[in-house]
Amino acid sequence: MMYLVTNLNPGDYVGFTFFIGSMAMLAATVFFFLEMRNVEGKWRTSLLVSGLITFIAAVHYYYMRDVWATTLTSPTEYRYIDWILTVPLMCVEFYLILKAFGAKISLLWKMIVYSLIMLVFGYLGEAVFKEQSVLMGVLSTIGYVGILYEVWFGSAKKLAQSSNNPVLQKAFRALAWFVFVGWAIYPLGYMAGTEGGWLTSTFLNGNMDIIYNIGDAVNKIGFGLVIYSLAVSSGTGSAKIAA
Ligand SMILES: *C/C=C(C)/C=C/C=C(C)/C=C/C1=C(C)CCCC1(C)C
Secondary structure (H helix, E strand, O other), rough: OOOOOOOOOOOHHHHEEEEEEEEHHHHHHHHHHHHHHHHOOHHHHHHHHHHHHHHHHHHHHHHHHHHHHHHHHOOOHHHHHHHHHHHHHHHHHHHHHHHOOOOHHHHHHHHHHHHHHHHHHHHHHHHHHHHHHHHHHHHHHHHHHHHHHHHHOOOOHHHHHHHOHHHHHHHHHHHHHHEEEEEEEEHHHHHHHHHOOOOOOOOOOOOOHHHHHHHHHHHHHHHHHHHHHHHHHHHOOOHHOOO
């Protein structure tokens, strides 16, 4: 009979992070959904999206930790299905906070296309063309750099600058740093875990899933908390952030 035993072995640190990850995502989801009531109307959608991001991740972590516990292999498919849903939603977060300052839907599409390039090539390198993982990683990075360019120099950055709204600018800067530093955790995991990856012979070797799990906790929950504090600090003095 085939059944899943979610059983952690002592010293299975990768397995630990899958369990911690799934609980943290669940708790964050409850928090974002319940806090929707406590923020001004125009922020509710942003909080809803934050909660959806951690909710989608919580469900995938539930599956991923079982795959890991039963097979001790990377749950690559669930991982990328999770990302292909949640990364575009993070682009939606950028769009939502900039909408009041003139962001166009084309900005959102541009960022989503960049994320798809990033994730499709990442998946190909991990699961399909494993011997070409370096090339796939480089192609994936083009998508990542596209997103970085948008938020550090491109139209997203310009909209935030011209908003003349210090609360928004502070939150936008925090999100831009998440994309720069927090998201850079993922290529490290990729290099540690794929054949021909530059880090396979270092202490990071084989710890791809720990690295991805840390990245997800930092980025999905952290991102949501930045949005939350933006919503709270722009507060009920509604004029502070242009409607
Ligand atoms: C919640 C999930 C997030 C924020 C996932 C982000 C994923 C990345 C930034 C992945 C980037 C990659 C590269 C830049 C090159 C190597 C392949 C990837 C897909 C790991």
